[in-house]
Amino acid sequence: DAMVIQNPRYQVTQFGKPVTLSCSQTLNHNVMYWYQQKSSQAPKLLFHYYDKDFNNEADTPDNFQSRRPNTSFCFLDIRSPGLGDAAMYLCATSSRGWQEHEQFFGPGTRLTVL
Amino acid sequence: SQQGEEDPQALSIQEGENATMNCSYKTSINNLQWYRQNSGRGLVHLILIRSNEREKHSGRLRVTLDTSKKSSSLLITASRAADTASYFCATLILNNDMRFGAGTRLTVKP
Numbered sequence: 001d002a003m004v005i006q007n008p009r010y011q012v013t014q015f016g017k018p019v020t021l022s023c024s025q026t027l028n029h030n031v032m033y034w035y036q037q038k039s040s041q042a043p044k045l046l047f048h049y050y051d052k053d054f055n056n057e058a059d060t061p062d063n064f065q066s067r068r069p070n071t072s073f074c075f076l077d078i079r080s081p082g083l084g085d086a087a088m089y090l091c092a093t094s095s096r097g098w099q100e101h102e103q104f105f106g107p108g109t110r111l112t113v114l
Numbered sequence: 115s116q117q118g119e120e121d122p123q124a125l126s127i128q129e130g131e132n133a134t135m136n137c138s139y140k141t142s143i144n145n146l147q148w149y150r151q152n153s154g155r156g157l158v159h160l161i162l163i164r165s166n167e168r169e170k171h172s173g174r175l176r177v178t179l180d181t182s183k184k185s186s187s188l189l190i191t192a193s194r195a196a197d198t199a200s201y202f203c204a205t206l207i208l209n210n211d212m213r214f215g216a217g218t219r220l221t222v223k224p
Binding site: 004006033040041042043044045048055088090092102103104105106107108110 | 147149154155156157158159162202204211212213214215216217219
């Protein structure tokens with residue numbers, strides 16, 4: 001089945017130690033999103049790619065970076081994780097369609113910062 | 115930044131009852147979508163309503179959209195315990211940007 005896969009499902013890192021979260025998709029969608037979701041809050045968009053075009057949200061900290069080497073994969077790099085970065089990170093995809101943009105979400109990676 | 119506000123923040127009902135959740139938003143939209151999230155999981159798309167539509171149905175779900183009031187409602191009829199989840203509205207604005215509301219936590223008691 002076509003899907004959005006996130007690895008790992010759980011990630012533990014130490015304060016200040018770089019960490020990379022990965023997302024892959026078999027849907028061949030051209031738009032990929034990264035969201036941060038803290039407990040009992042709405043998903044907060046960090047950035048998205050439309051094909052190779054990177055779109056950063058104005059309030060996304062510089063500590064967060066992303067790479068999309070090809071259509072299928074997208075990575076979230078947190079250069080120096082702080083305690084406040086502990087959250088669920090959700091990857092989503094959608095297909096370019098002006099009136100649509102239904103998003104398909106992966107199961108998320110829960111990040112713990114010690 | 116967050117686009118939508120949802121109410122109620124939490125809703126608890128008995129199985130078989132209907133559940134209504136509301137969403138308000140601030141800017142012009144292309145479409146509005148509703149998603150469900152089970153605890154600790156990813157979001158699942160439920161239904162999409164375009165800005166030129168007023169009502170849409172999908173199974174036990176009914177969504178309305180009032181663009182003049184910048185609001186939408188999600189009705190779940192004949193609720194089941196399995197409907198227990200958080201429900202989010204999301205609006206598509208510009209340049210593929212999606213904005214999620216704060217969500218309603220629904221609990222359906224058996």
